[in-house]
């Protein structure tokens with residue numbers, strides 16, 4: 001894996017946020033936000049960027065967005081904050097330490113902050129922002145989930161009946 005993505009994975013701060021997510025979601029029956037979810041979202045984000053033929057979003061940027069997009073989820077359980085915005089704030093120093101430029105960091109942060117938005121035509125969103133939130137939905141295997149009967153989001157999920165990516 002390329003250097004800057006490896007730097008994110010090796011960041012002690014990053015690993016600490018993942019540990020906190022695991023602790024907070026230990027008993028959670030619904031979607032969790034562990035490393036495997038972040039990696040699935042990273043990979044699908046990049047697949048979508050490739051499918052769209054977007055030359056301006058690199059594999060590293062796609063992976064950075066996916067790997068970091070839920071790192072503040074733990075604090076939504078503790079303090080009821082918006083984890084999308086909070087994850088974007090937590091991502092900034094990790095991205096800078098990993099060597100992403102100011103412009104790249106800004107684009108990735110914005111995509112993370114917007115990842116809970118649905119396709120909303122009135123808001124201008126970057127291709128990375130749109131790919132990240134779509135990848136987030138596609139990554140969930142709702143049709144195989146044991147908690148799907150109790151999930152209040154099941155009818156909006158693109159994977160309710162089958163795999164998408």
Ligand SMILES: [Fe+2]
Pocket residue numbers: 069070083084115116
């Ligand atoms: Fe999220």
